[in-house]
Amino acid sequence: EVQLVESGGGLVEPGGSLRLSCVASGFTFTSYTMNWVRQAPGKGLEWVSSISYRRVGTYINYADSVKGRFTISRDNAQKSLHLQMNSLTAEDTAVYYCVRGAEEAAGDSWGQGTLVTVSS
């Protein structure tokens, strides 16, 4: 059974930083692109970032709203996905989901999410 378990959310002041993690199990982690998707309270879904893994290298993409502030990474040995979030603002307040897949597998499995609240 595919499992994605996020951690690291919490309350942070504007301008602060937070690091989210997601531990994966039940599938071959290196075979999948991994993503972060967020959902602000009462709002829709927003794709945040993706990281793929190929023998020739790692490919990373970001939404314009987080580019330059967020950094996605993965540790294939630990089967984990991370999101380093810097210079946080109130607009970053959301539930952050760890989501498996790209192309045909895009969004086929989701974690339960971790809540990030940016407030003074």
Place this chain on the structure above:
Amino acid sequence: DIQMTQSPSAMSASVGDRVTITCRASQGISHYLAWFQQKPGKVPKRLIYTASSLQDGVPSRFSGSGSGTEFTLTITSLQPDDFATYYCLQYYNYPYSFGQGTKLEIK
């Protein structure tokens, strides 16, 4: 960047009704589209991928169609469990993008 526009944003329907939700892309995305269902307080669940392929375990009353810029999600014979918010997602290229959602409520 590709913009995804869903219509309607909200709708009400009755159990047993046939419902269609539309998603339009700002440029052609071939068949690289998925549909998700989200209930309040729950994690989104994928229903359809590659525009028309049914996710394993999803009831056959759900179907998807379309290619290029216009896509539809159809639910035949609505069941009480189907009242939720539905999102489309384009994965043709990065940045991936979701539609704004369609909230389906009980009439």
